[in-house]
Amino acid sequence: MSKRVLVTGAAGFLGSHLCDRFIKEGHSVIAMDNLITGDLRNIEHLFKLPQFEFYHHDVTKFIHIPGQLDYIMHFASPASPIDYLKIPIQTLKVGAMGTHNCLGLAKAKGARILVASTSEVYGDPLVHPQTEEYWGNVNPVGPRGVYDEAKRYMESITMAYNSFHGVETRIVRIFNTYGPRMRLNDGRALPAFIGQALRGEDMTVFGDGSQTRSFCYVDDLVEGIYRLLLSDYKLPVNIGNPNEISLKDFAEEILALTGDKVKIAYKPLPVDDPKQRKPDISKAKSILNWEPKVSRSEGLKITYDYFKSLPEEEWKKQPKEFVSNK
Incomplete structure (x- = not known):
């Protein structure tokens, strides 16, 4: 059955590939991006489709989407060191306020939300490979702290919305990914x-x-994310290539x-x-029947x-x- 899906950060590397996947699965996609690091060229091939629409919007501001919404994929965030060292405040705001707004929208619409966390929540790890139970070794006041702590906060508020408001939530911890549409x-x-x-x-x-x-190829990552969205598992799951x-x-x-x-x-x-x-992907294998190909x-x-x-x-x-x- 066709679903209506909001993808934030849709003009970015991963967001654009997710738009492609949901369109391929027969769903309607609302793409949202403020284009601070995204590029419309990544999704311009979708603009002609009736089941695709684009909102030029910053998710740190109130999000209004008319009508039904089934899934929210929150992928809005600077993800590269050059970006988050250059725009540290925006990086923190999209992880905190942006996630808060997306979760509020999910609650209002009765939608399931998947948030994009990262292997950076593990910091400079003292455990190898990294399992989802490892709490990390992060410097909150170092230059990378704006990204690491934004994602750690994202996970915390997502779990709070799940336990307190009953919102259906999923958390993916993404390890290094590559493929077409990355920025040089x-x-x-x-x-x-x-x-x-x-x-x-x-x-x-x-x-x-x-x-x-x-390094995990983007098609493999998207497959893992898609399976996690459709699963019943609410705790974080590593998706990456070991x-x-x-x-x-x-x-x-x-x-x-x-x-x-x-x-x-x-x-x-x-x-x-x-x-x-290096991700430990035991959970992805057992829960999602997923591993990179x-x-x-x-x-x-x-x-x-x-x-x-x-x-x-x-x-x-x-x-x-x-x-x-x-």
Whole structure:
């Protein structure tokens, strides 16, 4: 049966792929974005569809949606270090006030809401791999605290609305994800490495490159999120790829893919940059019958081809440095 779905942050990387998925499933989608980091090009192919509508709106302000609403997917938030270090107040507000407004809308409409949390709630983890029961090692007053604590607050107020108001809630903790529609200048490792390779620049690795990340292709992530939405599980669930790799090895994989002869340039490790990232996905496997299917080599090829297909002036104008190997 067709549902009516609100996707916040719809013009962003993940939000746009979620819009595609719900349209594919035969649902009606209301896309909402204030375009502070989103790009309308990510969803312009949907504007011609009668079951798609777009609201240019900031979710930190009161949200009014006329009519029935079945699901809310709250994905509005800056998600890259470059963004949340540049707009820290907006990052905190969308995690706090924006989530509050979305939860209030879910309560008013009797809608189920899924909120996008992150592996950053674990901070620089002292437990490896990270399970959902781990409470994290986060510096609330460090430069990354505006993002980490916004997401931790998001989880708390979501659970409060579930227990106090009886709102149907779901929480996904997203680990590093990649794929088409990422921004080359968003400060994350994969687009930064590819952007530097395309420009013939040395690849920037912070620290000695031994810190690890686990990269999940976007189609796999969206499948996990969709299954979580339709499940009966209200506590946080890790969705990510447990195939862990050091950033030094990852940079070398990108070099092999692009065929570039540039070098890896090492720079000091930023404050509170996590040394390890690897999801324990036991819950996703048992509750959702989900695990990633797309290999890193396959996903990287698709993503590289996407970036390479962009107009040359687009990747040439990107900043030459980034701030973290998130």
